[in-house]
Structure formats: structure tokens, C-alpha cells
Amino acid sequence: MTIVMWVLKRDLLLAMRRKSDVLTTLFFFVIMVSLFPLGVGPEPQLLKAMGPGVLWVAALLASMLSLGRLFAADHGDGTLEQMLLCPESLALIVLAKTAVHWIASELPLVLMAPLLGLQFGLSGDALWVLALSLLLGTPVLSLVGAIGASLTLGLRGGGVLVSLLVLPLYIPVLIFGAGAVDANASGLGAGGHLSLLGALLVLALLATPKAAAAALRISLE
Amino acid sequence: MSTINWYKYASPASFYGLAGKMIPGFAALSGILFIVGLYIGFFVAPTDAQQGEAYRIIFIHVPAAWMSMFIYVIMAIYAGIGLAFNTRLSSMMAQALAPTGALFCSIALFTGAFWGKPMWGAWWVWDARLTSQLILFFLYIGFISLQAAIDDPKRSDRAGALIALVGVVNVPIIYFSVKWWNTLHQGASINLTRAPSMAHTMLAGMLIMALACWMYAIAVTLYRVRLVILERERHSTWVAQLLKDMK
Numbered sequence: 001m002t003i004v005m006w007v008l009k010r011d012l013l014l015a016m017r018r019k020s021d022v023l024t025t026l027f028f029f030v031i032m033v034s035l036f037p038l039g040v041g042p043e044p045q046l047l048k049a050m051g052p053g054v055l056w057v058a059a060l061l062a063s064m065l066s067l068g069r070l071f072a073a074d075h076g077d078g079t080l081e082q083m084l085l086c087p088e089s090l091a092l093i094v095l096a097k098t099a100v101h102w103i104a105s106e107l108p109l110v111l112m113a114p115l116l117g118l119q120f121g122l123s124g125d126a127l128w129v130l131a132l133s134l135l136l137g138t139p140v141l142s143l144v145g146a147i148g149a150s151l152t153l154g155l156r157g158g159g160v161l162v163s164l165l166v167l168p169l170y171i172p173v174l175i176f177g178a179g180a181v182d183a184n185a186s187g188l189g190a191g192g193h194l195s196l197l198g199a200l201l202v203l204a205l206l207a208t209p210k211a212a213a214a215a216l217r218i219s220l221e
Numbered sequence: 222m223s224t225i226n227w228y229k230y231a232s233p234a235s236f237y238g239l240a241g242k243m244i245p246g247f248a249a250l251s252g253i254l255f256i257v258g259l260y261i262g263f264f265v266a267p268t269d270a271q272q273g274e275a276y277r278i279i280f281i282h283v284p285a286a287w288m289s290m291f292i293y294v295i296m297a298i299y300a301g302i303g304l305a306f307n308t309r310l311s312s313m314m315a316q317a318l319a320p321t322g323a324l325f326c327s328i329a330l331f332t333g334a335f336w337g338k339p340m341w342g343a344w345w346v347w348d349a350r351l352t353s354q355l356i357l358f359f360l361y362i363g364f365i366s367l368q369a370a371i372d373d374p375k376r377s378d379r380a381g382a383l384i385a386l387v388g389v390v391n392v393p394i395i396y397f398s399v400k401w402w403n404t405l406h407q408g409a410s411i412n413l414t415r416a417p418s419m420a421h422t423m424l425a426g427m428l429i430m431a432l433a434c435w436m437y438a439i440a441v442t443l444y445r446v447r448l449v450i451l452e453r454e455r456h457s458t459w460v461a462q463l464l465k466d467m468k
Binding site: 147151152156157158164167168169171176179196200207211215218219 | 360363371375384387394399401
């Protein structure tokens with residue numbers, strides 16, 4: 001467990017020292033969301049219907065774009081190889097690194113999303129559900145993304161490649177995340193969707209760190 | 222009673238020869254079955270009461286859709302065996318299967334669109350089956366492009382295997398999420414399930430076409446795996462000997 005604390009502390013410190021990285025992801029998200037009304041027109045009804053989906057797709061893309069940073073710096077300076085040699089479980093290290101990635105790249109999006117939801121005319125109730133669905137869903141994105149990030153480590157064109165690998169796997173999260181807000185709006189209640197998102201999160205927590213650790217060993221052999 | 226030494230054919234060098242001997246058989250079988258299947262499909266099978274003649278695309282559409290799913294699973298199994306036991310040939314088979322699977326996947330998507338236009342009046346609807354087929358196509362593309370991006374064959378095999386296994390675990394999750402998404406978003410305006418009583422000749426034609434697709438897939442995969450073997454083993458002595466003999 002000490003290794004988890006150590007990695008958490010170190011990565012958080014590094015993230016704090018590179019504030020611009022956090023901000024670029026956040027502003028990508030904001031710009032991305034703002035483009036949609038410009039593209040489809042300002043009718044409030046349309047925007048209200050599209051809002052949850054647009055916010056979720058933007059969160060997906062923002063999360064995917066920031067994946068490159070998950071292991072790249074440690075790979076570049078050789079720290080990652082030391083982590084592989086370390087007798088502690090690599091899956092735990094990956095889990096800790098992914099947790100910090102989520103805190104640095106996705107938590108700001110979750111906090112910003114209700115504000116952007118207001119621009120799409122979502123009701124107060126819907127904003128709560130949106131924030132909750134993002135809170136449950138975005139960690140899954142980071143965890144699944146970690147597999148893609150470790151497989152494409154050091155490859156040419158890795159950034160585009162990771163999107164091909166990871167985006168199809170993000171689809172269930174998108175469906176249940178945006179679906180939660182829709183279900184709430186249509187009076188069905190968001191409970192079912194949020195429970196499924198929670199189930200996906202538990203599944204991802206159990207399975208993906210091991211898979212990402214295996215992928216790292218493949219990439220750094 | 223002598224037992225065949227199966228492990229012999231785990232070596233790419235000996236499998237190369239075996240595959241070469243098997244290809245003509247499978248190719249011929251597939252040709253015959255295609256002719257028989259298409260004949261039944263176009264001339265023997267009765268006209269559908271509701272869909273008229275346009276339903277006949279089923280004879281290529283359904284087998285292609287089946288194949289695209291089977292091949293993904295088989296590819297993942299081969300890739301998994303390659304990852305677990307470090308057998309080079311299994312990984313090569315996985316690599317050789319992927320383009321055929323992607324081909325069947327796109328055939329299923331395109332023939333589905335051609336079928337959908339006269340039946341539903343739309344080239345594409347966001348039905349659960351269509352959408353999950355599209356996502357399966359994306360998974361194939363991901364696998365192929367990851368393997369293509371890695372130059373070192375060992376790393377490319379193992380990375381491909383991992384993503385294929387992750388994909389296979391995700392296929393049911395994706396399928397059910399798309400299904401629920403579909404039922405929640407739009408009512409059952411279009412129901413893909415056909416009348417349960419299908420004429421026997423229709424079923425026979427479809428099964429023969431499916432078998433023909435199997436034979437085609439096997440023949441093409443063996444052909445492709447031979448090329449993969451040659452490419453990977455190009456520095457070995459047996460390939461050099463082979464090239465010398467060909468001259």
C-alpha cells in the first residue's frame with residue numbers, strides 16, 4: 001500500500017507543478033462544447049435535447065486526448081522502467097497513476113460540466129444527474145484509457161492510434177452516462193443508468209489495472 | 222497405430238507447406254458451395270410474401286454478419302493462445318484472420334444498407350444490431366491499425382492479442398448497452414426479427430452460403446498466413462532454400 005501512497009503523492013506533485021496541462025484539457029472541453037451550438041443553431045429546444053450527449057462526447061474526447069500524458073513523461077525519463085523492475089505490484093502502481101490522471105484531467109471537467117450544462121438550458125435536476133453520471137463514468141474512461149495508453153507507448157502516431165483503440169470501448173459509458181440524464185428528463189429516473197455506470201466502474205477497477213500492467217510489460221520489453 | 226505429431230505443425234516452416242496443400246481444397250469447396258448456395262438463393266428459394274425479391278440479399282448478408290462475429294472470437298482465441306504459450310504461429314493466424322473479419326463486417330454493413338433502403342426506406346437506422354455491427358468493425362480496425370503501427374513483430378503480436386482480448390470481453394457489454402440504449406431512445410418502430418417460419422429452401426440456401434463463407438475464410442486466411450510466415454521468416458535458411466528452389 002505504501003507504493004500507492006508514494007506514487008499518488010509524487011504524481012499529484014508533478015501535476016500541480018504543470019498546471020497548464022490541467023488547464024489545456026479543461027479548456028479543450030469548454031471550447032469543444034461551445035462549438036456545438038454554433039454548428040447546429042441556437043434553438044433552445046434542440047440544445048436542451050442535445051446537451052447531455054454533447055457534454056458526454058466532449059468529456060470522452062477530452063479524456064482521450066489527455067491519455068498521452070499518463071505514461072509518456074515517465075517513459076521518457078526512464079522512471080517507468082524502474083517501476084517495472086520494482087518488486088511491488090505493477091497493477092497497483094498503474095491504478096495510482098490512473099487515479100492521479102483522473103484527478104488532474106477529468107475531475108475539473110466534472111466540476112465544469114454543470115456550468116456548461118446551464119448554457120444548454122438543462123434544468124437544475126438534470127445538472128445534478130449529469131454531474132453524478134460524469135463522476136461515476138469518467139474514472140472508467142481513465143481506467144480503460146490506461147490500457148490504450150500503455151499499448152501505444154512510444155509508437156509513432158500513438159495519439160491517433162489510441163483513439164481508434166479506446167473510443168469503441170468508451171461506448172457503454174457514453175450510453176449510460178448520457179442516458180442517465182435523458183432518463184431523468186423523461187421521468188424514468190436515472191437510478192438504473194447510474195447503477196449500471198457504478199457496475200462498470202467496479203468492473204473496470206478490478207480488471208483494467210492488471211490489463212494495463214500487462215500492456216506496459218509488452219510495450220517496454 | 223501411429224499418432225500424428227501435431228506439434229510439428231506449430232512450427233511456421235512446416236505449417237507453410239501444409240497450408241499450401243490445404244488451400245486448393247478449401248478454395249474449390251468454397252467455389253462449389255457458393256455456386257450451389259447462390260443458385261438456391263436466386264432460383265430455387267420462393268419469393269418472400271412481404272419483402273418480394275429484395276429479401277434475397279439475406280443469402281449474403283446473414284452469412285457475412287455471422288462470419289464477422291465468429292472470426293473476431295476465433296481471432297481473439299488465437300491471439301490469446303499466442304500470448305499465453307508464446308506460439309508464434311497462433312499470433313500469425315490472428316494477424317491473418319483480421320482483414321477477412323473486417324471484410325465480412327463491411328459486407329454485412331453494406332448489404333444491410335442495400336436491404337434497408339427498399340424495406341425500411343432508409344439506408345441506415347440506429348438499430349441495436351446495426352450499431353453493434355458498426356462497433357465491431359471499429360474493433361477490427363483498432364486491432365489491425367495497432368498491429369500495423371508496431372514494427373517489432375513480437376511486440377505487435379502481444380499488443381494485438383491484448384487489445385483483441387479486451388475487445389472480446391467488451392463485446393457483450395457493448396452489445397447490451399447498445400440494445401438498451403436503442404430500446405430507451407426509440408420505440409420498436411423497426412423490428413428486425415423476421416417471421417419465425419422461414420421456408421426450408423431459404424434456410425438451406427443460407428446455411429450453404431454460410432458454409433461457403435467459412436471455406437472462403439479458411440482458404441484466404443491460410444493464403445495470408447503463408448505470406449505472413451514468409452515475411453517474418455525472411456532471414457531464415459528454409460525461406461532462402463525455398464526461394465532458391467523456386468528459381
